[in-house]
Amino acid sequence: RKDKFSPSDVLEVHYDTVNPARREIVRLGLHLRDTKQGGLSEDSRAALEVLEKWLEAGAGSDLKFEGAELATRISTFFRFIATPLAARYGGGESGLARFLKDAAARIKADPRTGLDEEERRYIDSVLAGAWHEQEDAAGRGRGAANPAQRAPLGCFDSLDGFGSLDSMLDLPLPGITCLDGQTIHSQAAQSYTQWVPLHDVDAAQTICPIGHSDRPDNRYRKSTLSLWVEGKLHPAPLSRPAVEKIATARLVLSR
Secondary structure, three states: OOOOOOHHHHHHHHHOOEOHHHHHHHHHHHHHHHOOOOOOOHHHHHHHHHHHHHHHOOOEOEOOOOOHHHHHOOOOOOOOOOOOHHHHHOOHHHHHHHHHHHHHHHHHHOOOOOOOHHHHHHHHHHHHHHHHHHHHHHHOOOOOOOHHHHOOEOOOOOOOOOOOOOHHHOEOOOOOOEOOOOOOOOHHHOOOEEEOOOOOHHHOEEEOOOOOOOOOOOHHHHOOHHHHHHOOOEEOOOOHHHHHHHOOOOOOOOO
C-alpha cells in the first residue's frame, strides 16, 4: 500500500486491464481445487489449468496475454435466475462484489475454510461455462480471435446497443486487444481519460472515445482514432498560451 502517488503512478491507472471480479472468481476456483472440497467439474478444472497461469501473470484482460481470452469469457452475470447467491448478497455487480469480498475475507481468516453448496455450484458454473464457450469458439474455427475484435464502431452507435444508423459510415477498429468493458483501460467501454499533473497543468494529456458527428466526413472525426485504438494519450494543455502553441487551424467566427 502506498501513501503517496507520483503523476506517473496515477497515469498507470489508465492502462489497468484487470477485472477484479473475474480475478477473484478464479481465486475461489483455485481455493476449491487446492482444498479438495469437491464441486468442481472436469471442465472447471481444465479451465483452472489455464487460468492459474493467467492469475500468476497479473490477471490482465488484454488478449495479448495467455489465458486472457478464456478469462474474459467468465460470466459476471449475478442475478437470482443465474444463482441463488443473488438473493443473499443482492444482484448485479454490487452483489457479486459483496459475495467475492465476503468469501475472500473468510479465506483470509481461515485458509482452509469451506464454501457452501450454492457457492461451489456458482463458481463451477461460471468456470465451466467459460470453458464451454472457449471450446465452442475453437470448434467453429475462430481460434483465439474474439469476434469483438472484428466489430466496427457503428455510426451513432452507443452503449445502449441499438446498433449503427448507417453501416456505410462505420469505422473499423483494428488492434483492440482489451475487450473487457469492466476494466479501466478497455476501449470497448468507451473509456475516457484526462491526466493532469497538478505541478504542470500544461503537460496534461487526454484521450476521448471516437465521437459522433453531424458531418461524418469531417477529417476531425478520425483525428484521434489510431491513438484511441492503441490506448495512447495526446497533449491537452489547459492554458490558452499552451493551446495556441499546438493549434493546427483557427476559425474566427463573425458576429
